[in-house]
Amino acid sequence: MPFLDYKGTQLEVDEDGFIADPALWNEDLAKFIAETQEDIKDLTPDHWKLIYYLSKYYKDFGIAPMIRKVCKDTGFELKYIYELFPSGPAKGACKVAGLPKPTGCV
Amino acid sequence: MPFLDYKGTQLEVDEDGFIADPALWNEDLAKFIAETQEDIKDLTPDHWKLIYYLSKYYKDFGIAPMIRKVCKDTGFELKYIYELFPSGPAKGACKVAGLPKPTGCV
Amino acid sequence: MANSETPLLDDLEKGPWPSFVKDMKQAAVKKESARALLGQLEQSFVDNIGHWKHGGIVGVKGYGAGVIGRYSDIPDKFPGVEHFHTMRVNMPAGWFYTTKALRAVCDVWDKHGSGLTNFHGATGDIILLGTSTDHLQPCFDDLAEIGFDLGGSGSAMRTPSACVGPARCEWACFDSLNLLRTVTRTFQGQMHRPMFPYKIKIKISACPNDCVASIARADISVIGTWRGNIQIDQTEVLACAKTMNIQTEVVDLCPTKCMSWDGKALTIDDKECNRCMHCINLMPKALRQAKERGATILVGSKAPIVHGALLSSVVIPFMKMDPPYDEFIEFVNKTFEYWDENGKMRERLGELINRLGMGKFLKAVGLKPLPQMIKRPRANPYYFWREGI
Amino acid sequence: MANSETPLLDDLEKGPWPSFVKDMKQAAVKKESARALLGQLEQSFVDNIGHWKHGGIVGVKGYGAGVIGRYSDIPDKFPGVEHFHTMRVNMPAGWFYTTKALRAVCDVWDKHGSGLTNFHGATGDIILLGTSTDHLQPCFDDLAEIGFDLGGSGSAMRTPSACVGPARCEWACFDSLNLLRTVTRTFQGQMHRPMFPYKIKIKISACPNDCVASIARADISVIGTWRGNIQIDQTEVLACAKTMNIQTEVVDLCPTKCMSWDGKALTIDDKECNRCMHCINLMPKALRQAKERGATILVGSKAPIVHGALLSSVVIPFMKMDPPYDEFIEFVNKTFEYWDENGKMRERLGELINRLGMGKFLKAVGLKPLPQMIKRPRANPYYFWREGI
Amino acid sequence: MATRTDFGPPDYETMLPPIIKKNYGMWKYHERVKPGLLKHVAESGDELYTIRVGSARLLSTDHVREICDVAEKFCGGYVRFTSRHNIEFLVSEKKNVDPLIADLNKRGWPIGGTGHSITNIVHTQGWIHCHTPATDASGIVKAVMDELYDYFGSWKLPGYCRISLACCLNMCGAVHCSDIAILGIHRTVPKLNHEIIRTKCEIPNVIAACPTGAIRPDPANKSVIVNEDRCMYCGNCYTMCPGMPVADPVGGGVSIWVGGKVSNTRSGPAFSRLVIPFLPNTPPRWPETVAAVKNIVEVWAKHARKHERMGEWIERIGWERFFEIAGIPFAEQIIDDFTLASETYRTTAAFKW
Amino acid sequence: MATRTDFGPPDYETMLPPIIKKNYGMWKYHERVKPGLLKHVAESGDELYTIRVGSARLLSTDHVREICDVAEKFCGGYVRFTSRHNIEFLVSEKKNVDPLIADLNKRGWPIGGTGHSITNIVHTQGWIHCHTPATDASGIVKAVMDELYDYFGSWKLPGYCRISLACCLNMCGAVHCSDIAILGIHRTVPKLNHEIIRTKCEIPNVIAACPTGAIRPDPANKSVIVNEDRCMYCGNCYTMCPGMPVADPVGGGVSIWVGGKVSNTRSGPAFSRLVIPFLPNTPPRWPETVAAVKNIVEVWAKHARKHERMGEWIERIGWERFFEIAGIPFAEQIIDDFTLASETYRTTAAFKW
Numbered sequence A, B: 001m002p003f004l005d006y007k008g009t010q011l012e013v014d015e016d017g018f019i020a021d022p023a024l025w026n027e028d029l030a031k032f033i034a035e036t037q038e039d040i041k042d043l044t045p046d047h048w049k050l051i052y053y054l055s056k057y058y059k060d061f062g063i064a065p066m067i068r069k070v071c072k073d074t075g076f077e078l079k080y081i082y083e084l085f086p087s088g089p090a091k092g093a094c095k096v097a098g099l100p101k102p103t104g105c106v
Numbered sequence C, D: 001m002a003n004s005e006t007p008l009l010d011d012l013e014k015g016p017w018p019s020f021v022k023d024m025k026q027a028a029v030k031k032e033s034a035r036a037l038l039g040q041l042e043q044s045f046v047d048n049i050g051h052w053k054h055g056g057i058v059g060v061k062g063y064g065a066g067v068i069g070r071y072s073d074i075p076d077k078f079p080g081v082e083h084f085h086t087m088r089v090n091m092p093a094g095w096f097y098t099t100k101a102l103r104a105v106c107d108v109w110d111k112h113g114s115g116l117t118n119f120h121g122a123t124g125d126i127i128l129l130g131t132s133t134d135h136l137q138p139c140f141d142d143l144a145e146i147g148f149d150l151g152g153s154g155s156a157m158r159t160p161s162a163c164v165g166p167a168r169c170e171w172a173c174f175d176s177l178n179l180l181r182t183v184t185r186t187f188q189g190q191m192h193r194p195m196f197p198y199k200i201k202i203k204i205s206a207c208p209n210d211c212v213a214s215i216a217r218a219d220i221s222v223i224g225t226w227r228g229n230i231q232i233d234q235t236e237v238l239a240c241a242k243t244m245n246i247q248t249e250v251v252d253l254c255p256t257k258c259m260s261w262d263g264k265a266l267t268i269d270d271k272e273c274n275r276c277m278h279c280i281n282l283m284p285k286a287l288r289q290a291k292e293r294g295a296t297i298l299v300g301s302k303a304p305i306v307h308g309a310l311l312s313s314v315v316i317p318f319m320k321m322d323p324p325y326d327e328f329i330e331f332v333n334k335t336f337e338y339w340d341e342n343g344k345m346r347e348r349l350g351e352l353i354n355r356l357g358m359g360k361f362l363k364a365v366g367l368k369p370l371p372q373m374i375k376r377p378r379a380n381p382y383y384f385w386r387e388g389i
Numbered sequence E, F: 001m002a003t004r005t006d007f008g009p010p011d012y013e014t015m016l017p018p019i020i021k022k023n024y025g026m027w028k029y030h031e032r033v034k035p036g037l038l039k040h041v042a043e044s045g046d047e048l049y050t051i052r053v054g055s056a057r058l059l060s061t062d063h064v065r066e067i068c069d070v071a072e073k074f075c076g077g078y079v080r081f082t083s084r085h086n087i088e089f090l091v092s093e094k095k096n097v098d099p100l101i102a103d104l105n106k107r108g109w110p111i112g113g114t115g116h117s118i119t120n121i122v123h124t125q126g127w128i129h130c131h132t133p134a135t136d137a138s139g140i141v142k143a144v145m146d147e148l149y150d151y152f153g154s155w156k157l158p159g160y161c162r163i164s165l166a167c168c169l170n171m172c173g174a175v176h177c178s179d180i181a182i183l184g185i186h187r188t189v190p191k192l193n194h195e196i197i198r199t200k201c202e203i204p205n206v207i208a209a210c211p212t213g214a215i216r217p218d219p220a221n222k223s224v225i226v227n228e229d230r231c232m233y234c235g236n237c238y239t240m241c242p243g244m245p246v247a248d249p250v251g252g253g254v255s256i257w258v259g260g261k262v263s264n265t266r267s268g269p270a271f272s273r274l275v276i277p278f279l280p281n282t283p284p285r286w287p288e289t290v291a292a293v294k295n296i297v298e299v300w301a302k303h304a305r306k307h308e309r310m311g312e313w314i315e316r317i318g319w320e321r322f323f324e325i326a327g328i329p330f331a332e333q334i335i336d337d338f339t340l341a342s343e344t345y346r347t348t349a350a351f352k353w
């Protein structure tokens, strides 16, 4: 497992840059991941809206929401989500929001 | 619905002699039903064992136990149950134990 | 009757087919309950709905089965059918009767019931149609007197039945009536005292024509069959050829296409024959089953409640069927045991097998898997590997 | 190599069939990652187990699909395949290439990847087999440069495919390649940005021979068909008769038995023909499909995960298939909509239809029930009565 | 008195006519002499004539006695019934055959039901005795048999055609495997009586009884809730619980199923399949049902090949063609949506227009 | 840089050789000249020759370039691949056909795969690239095709025989509808790593992934429990969750399925069915698997009628007979016990000994 240098500590992430222990997640870490892993310098309110939505949904249901639901609930179109997170809701937004790495068919 | 004269009050039973409101059931009523409906004058300890077993099972699970279970749990053979209650566990014992009338296929 | 009380039913007295209304009226002459039944039925014809209350649980002493309780939902209008329970009376095997026995049954029923009957119920019992609670025990006592016992009902083994078999059919591969007698006698307790998760039925047909529809409506279906070569009498074949087209009617319709006919002789490649009976049915004089005979045992058929109707499926391709039928009785016992132990409330044997898997059933009753048990292998890759690796 | 490091794989260089090991070695000469792959595969041959970690989720900007992430589980041993992602590159319809285009792809892949490919993946894509995370975006950019886009992956519409059709086949009942182009272009978004409950596939075969196996592995299967009479050229029939037995090879094998042959002319009772193609396949010069052509649309096929494999089943017996294919595109859109709205996570269209009922699907996409949609009617009596009574 | 129990039915051996006792298991072949008359020949050379007589099954004791009269006069006091509830007179002396037939004709008792005829309709209780019917049994049977009467006593049909009737989805009998099945169906959801449900029903069993999982518990009320969208009116909950009746004068009616069979001949056993989802209850003669059954019989008779049963014929021509030839409109209910539905879908592009 | 997206694949029209552009949609008929050589004749009279060449599918870029060399030399720089991953050289001038064939022969590239031959084995990634395989793909395919090589370039078979391979139950490809399918299977339950399950897996999805309902939540541990008796090792939970691997060196292996097809010809599309539940993984040449496949091909070739595909032949003779003729022992796993199992049971007394 690779490690990232996060505020002097060694933060464990997997090969795809997802943090190894989702319990460590917080807003600051989100910013750090966004910048180092996703090349997103500034998290706008819309970024945060999506991040909070995902992290709350995961806490409530133990799964990531289906994309259709994400779009419906946030009011964002999928294209726009890709503008916010160019690697997309799964690889990008979920990673920043501290969700476990999406699995299933690729 | 027919009524039985039970200690001066009118006890509602159905055509088959099952009491209309199982909530009214008590030991004394059991004796009364046994005598009037099932022609059983004396309820022996084995009668009671079966009666209590049925009424507890029904309270716990909301259904009458399957016969196999009755035999296993009471240790009574089915033939013996027919000796205790000549009309059998369903028509006889359940009636005396205050369970609702067994339904399903006849 | 100048102004009939049953104008709708009266219409069904007309027409060439025997009229049940006539019989009802005949009984109504003697019996108040039959009269009431006629009235209530007319009412149903008017109302487009049945007029019986739900359920009813009555019986005779020592038995949990054999009587179907029934009460009118308009007893004020038709007090004669306030109680109207039917008794299921176990028929003699093959539905053979002396008139003496039949008359005795009629006498008992005139004494205790409505004077109406079904010869027979769909399961095979004599149905004595309608009596009141107080008559049940006396009626049964009188039936016992003349040698008739009750049949099954409820969560019990049901009255088993068999085709006419060797009594009048040249195709019987074993003695269906004798086997039926053995089964009926062996399982008296299981028939009269419901103890199972649900009903269970056994039906016996002595050849694949299956004249009691056992494959469609018996948890355990016994169907006569044979091994070896169909016996051909070529002289009779030639005789048949005079009245029928052997090529198109017999050979071409053989499902396995294992027959051939050159105008002189009929040949059967018996190894490929699946014993469907078609050719034998069409040429009863010319063709006879092979001499080694027995039965195929199938399990699981039933009507649709709850998970859909099922046909029985093969579990024992061939079993010798000779008295005392120990092997079969042992199989039935093991099957009862497995079902009783594992079946849920109101789960028929076929449904249990579908739920837990045929493999488990086979193991429980000690049978090894054979290709004859399946039409085709599984198409899904979801199988277990139990023997360990 | 005096002492080969891959003795097991070396064995697979022998034998007449083209050897993938040779190709791997060829690539290994140039590419460290190909060399590592060879080593890790040999290790798998020794260990009897794969050596890839679970999952991997990587991609290119703006897309959620098209790349399959993969990491070695023994990277220390084979650092060359520590990252080894494949790219799914959408193939041109019909898998036609100019060598120029092919060479361009090879050049890009030599620059960015292992130098190993699959022509093609089972879904139809060009599979570029193995590169590292940092090369993904540049590789895609270079592919874009030469006009190749990525295909589908994940919970997206997958790269659709079509049979060679009118490009080289006389039996094409519509232009499969043109339709494929339209579908691919119309649904770029749904292919590149997963948004559905699961994967969804469209495959197009221009006649019932179904050379892309669409009926077995496409949520939406398009299969060419026709209405009217098969065109018979009796002269050619007679020519065929010289080299084949028309009676046994064609007429007798017609599943509907609607053909007859008297040694001079072939007759087809087209009303009874089910357009299975058998006769046309055998006599391509003599028989041609009728002139009114179009497609049958079927839905729901898939591999076994989770509820078992399914074949597609007919929902539109006949649809004209002419550009701009609006009717078909509308059908696809409605189907996506229904599935997306009702499908559970990882539930394929066929499974959804099985769960909620074909009737609901038909209603949702605006189709009326037809006997052509079923092999046979229901056998269970559990049906709804929705229109009210 | 200690009641005698478990003695079983009378031994059949005591019920067999002497000719059968003698030749038991030694029959050699049979002939179908004419409709309703079978001749069985034993290895011994003995000949047994069977005359099959149609029966309404619902018999008065007096009618049974009349049967006995006939049997005593011609058959030495022996008679049997068939698995489809017909009466069989067993004649051991050829000379008795014609007089017996004459006697039966005089009584107006129909002779037939053998071979390629339409034999008795196996049926159930209906409004006569059951508590769950969606239609009557005896009434429809009488009406249909009156109409198909000619087919009972003749051999005009290409093959066997077995008609059955059951008055509700419980399908007593073998309607699920009949050439033509007449099946009572309900079309209304149970009308809940919570008081009865609370006091008289075993709720877990009621819930388990529902094939579609439409019933869920309502613990607060000690009752149940029915998801009406999921209910397809099978009435199984009512079987378990008097508080959930489904019968309804308008909702109840008849459905028609075809193509089932039981025998292993040629194509083997098969289920009957839905072709007409609903016909109204129109006593006393159910003309719509009678017409539908007759149409199907006659369409089959006209198109099928010799020995080809309903289902064999339809499977040969295809169901899509059957609906067309029979002039039966296709209805959405015909498309299965229960557990094995996917097996009934058309998973091929080969079908007829 | 703003990446260009959603431009789609190259337009096929730019990839078609001139003869195809000219005669597009106007082909009249074709002939199978000899194994591997097709001749298509257009309404215009133009003739197109196609030479089909077997491919391992896993190609190096250099190999692809070599294909280009050939195509440039003989085919004007055009080439195509088939839906079964063979290479097709499209020759518009007849005179180029023989030289091309000679050239291909020199290279040792197999010509064939048309008509009643055994064409390429459609297959998957196996140990080359996938994370869930129970066996390898390319290795077995090479071993089997080496053994069946003669059938690729000849027409010795009675009909089409399509062989496919998938390395796990996900069945990438169409093995579920192949005449012969080689399918990787696992035989061990997932080895749970609760730490990974807890941190990396969406438990509700993992539970839903199990076809047999073997997984239940273990909320205390934020993990899951697997009912081992119910698990049939499909590996679907592993797809959803890295903490549940099923692969195992001894547990993994190969199963053989037969009788599926795709085309609508005659009998129509059908699923492949299990005949050999397990053969071990024995790289590099999987001799047991190769022998099993070869045996099935040859038994079919010997017994089937002309044009009769594997499944058509077996359905005609009966599966019980197939097991006998093929000498394959019957195994308990062959009897279905999944959701449609009842449809596969023998619901007739008619079968062969």
Ligand code: SRM
Pocket (backbone or CB within 6 Å): B104, B105, B106, C068, C070, C086, C088, C120, C121, C122, C123, C124, C125, C126, C127, C151, C159, C199, C201, C216, C217, C218, C301, C302, C303, C304, C305, C306, C348, E123, E124, E125, E129, E130, E131, E132, E170, E171, E172, E173, E174, E239
């Ligand atoms: C009387 C009879 C019909 C007739 O007119 O002949 C009959 C009548 C009833 N059947 Fe039946 N069944 C009768 C033969 C059958 C058969 C045929 C057979 O046994 O060969 C079947 C189909 C085969 C089978 O068992 O699956 C049959 C399948 C049912 C079912 C559905 C069982 C299933 O598993 O799907 C029920 C419903 C139930 O058990 O709750 C049922 C339930 C009933 C009940 C008890 C109604 C109920 O829900 O409580 C009916 C009582 C009617 C009454 O008031 O008299 N009856 N029932 C038949 C018994 C007569 C006899 O003993 O000879």
Ligand code: SRM
Pocket (backbone or CB within 6 Å): A104, A105, A106, D068, D070, D086, D088, D120, D121, D122, D123, D124, D125, D126, D127, D151, D159, D199, D201, D216, D217, D218, D301, D302, D303, D304, D305, D306, D348, F123, F124, F125, F129, F130, F131, F132, F170, F171, F172, F173, F174, F239
């Ligand atoms: C690459 C390819 C196999 C190949 O070697 O050709 C492939 C490879 C994988 N398939 Fe597949 N599937 C491939 C065509 C198919 C097909 C055939 C088709 O598309 O025509 C099927 C059967 C048809 C179908 O979709 O049902 C197929 C049915 C599956 C399934 C089971 C889906 C189901 O509903 O049953 C899975 C499992 C999943 O989705 O979780 C799966 C999952 C996978 C995954 C992503 C493994 C996983 O569980 O995450 C494999 C990635 C392998 C890798 O590392 O590269 N793959 N997969 C094929 C795609 C190449 C391409 O894009 O051209």
Ligand code: SRM
Pocket (backbone or CB within 6 Å): C094, C162, C163, C164, C165, C168, C169, C170, C171, C209, C210, C211, C212, C213, C281, C282, E030, E032, E038, E081, E082, E083, E084, E085, E086, E113, E114, E115, E119, E120, E122, E160, E162, E177, E178, E179, E260, E261, E262, E263, E264, E265
């Ligand atoms: C008497 C009876 C048996 C009994 O124990 O009561 C009986 C008696 C005979 N059956 Fe049967 N079958 C009887 C019910 C059945 C049934 C059950 C049913 O219909 O419910 C079947 C299965 C029907 C089905 O497949 O749906 C049945 C399917 C046959 C067949 C197969 C016909 C076919 O082609 O599928 C034959 C063979 C034949 O007739 O050629 C047959 C043949 C016979 C023979 C010829 C056997 C013999 O050699 O004696 C008997 C006279 C047949 C006739 O009617 O022409 N019997 N037979 C039953 C008379 C019923 C009735 O009153 O009409």
Ligand code: SRM
Pocket (backbone or CB within 6 Å): D094, D162, D163, D164, D165, D168, D169, D170, D171, D209, D210, D211, D212, D213, D281, D282, F030, F032, F038, F081, F082, F083, F084, F085, F086, F113, F114, F115, F119, F120, F122, F160, F162, F177, F178, F179, F260, F261, F262, F263, F264, F265
């Ligand atoms: C090139 C290709 C289409 C493509 O777009 O790539 C193709 C091309 C042709 N197919 Fe095909 N089929 C092709 C895959 C298929 C498939 C799909 C598969 O195997 O995965 C099928 C379905 C197979 C199945 O049923 O399992 C398929 C079932 C047929 C059939 C029906 C055969 C049958 O009897 O069932 C025909 C008709 C025939 O050959 O008589 C056919 C006929 C043809 C013809 C004769 C059509 C024509 O007139 O050009 C082509 C040459 C056939 C030959 O190989 O002799 N093609 N054909 C595919 C070549 C695959 C390969 O490399 O071997």
Ligand code: SF4
Pocket (backbone or CB within 6 Å): C163, C164, C165, C166, C169, C170, C171, C172, C173, C205, C206, C207, C208, C209, C210, C211, C212, C224
């Ligand atoms: S099942 Fe066979 S043996 Fe029995 S009566 Fe029918 S034809 Fe005869």
Ligand code: SF4
Pocket (backbone or CB within 6 Å): C253, C254, C255, C256, C257, C258, C259, C268, C272, C273, C274, C275, C276, C277, C278, C279, C280, E266
């Ligand atoms: S019994 Fe059936 S399968 Fe056997 S030869 Fe006769 S017709 Fe053919």
Ligand code: SF4
Pocket (backbone or CB within 6 Å): D163, D164, D165, D166, D169, D170, D171, D172, D173, D205, D206, D207, D208, D209, D210, D211, D212, D224
């Ligand atoms: S599916 Fe039909 S049209 Fe397409 S290539 Fe195959 S045979 Fe030709």
Ligand code: SF4
Pocket (backbone or CB within 6 Å): D253, D254, D255, D256, D257, D258, D259, D268, D272, D273, D274, D275, D276, D277, D278, D279, D280, F266
């Ligand atoms: S296409 Fe098939 S069904 Fe039609 S005539 Fe030809 S072989 Fe017969």
Ligand code: SF4
Pocket (backbone or CB within 6 Å): E124, E125, E126, E130, E131, E132, E133, E134, E166, E167, E168, E169, E170, E171, E172
């Ligand atoms: S079919 Fe239904 S209504 Fe008719 S007797 Fe049987 S249970 Fe009663």
Ligand code: SF4
Pocket (backbone or CB within 6 Å): E189, E190, E209, E210, E211, E212, E213, E214, E215, E226, E230, E231, E232, E233, E234, E235, E236, E237, E238, E246
């Ligand atoms: S009638 Fe049938 S479907 Fe409706 S609620 Fe009752 S049991 Fe369920």
Ligand code: SF4
Pocket (backbone or CB within 6 Å): F124, F125, F126, F130, F131, F132, F133, F134, F166, F167, F168, F169, F170, F171, F172
């Ligand atoms: S079949 Fe299974 S192991 Fe093979 S590539 Fe597909 S998903 Fe991977």
Ligand code: SF4
Pocket (backbone or CB within 6 Å): F189, F190, F209, F210, F211, F212, F213, F214, F215, F226, F230, F231, F232, F233, F234, F235, F236, F237, F238, F246
């Ligand atoms: S391997 Fe398959 S069956 Fe076993 S637990 Fe996982 S999902 Fe369930």
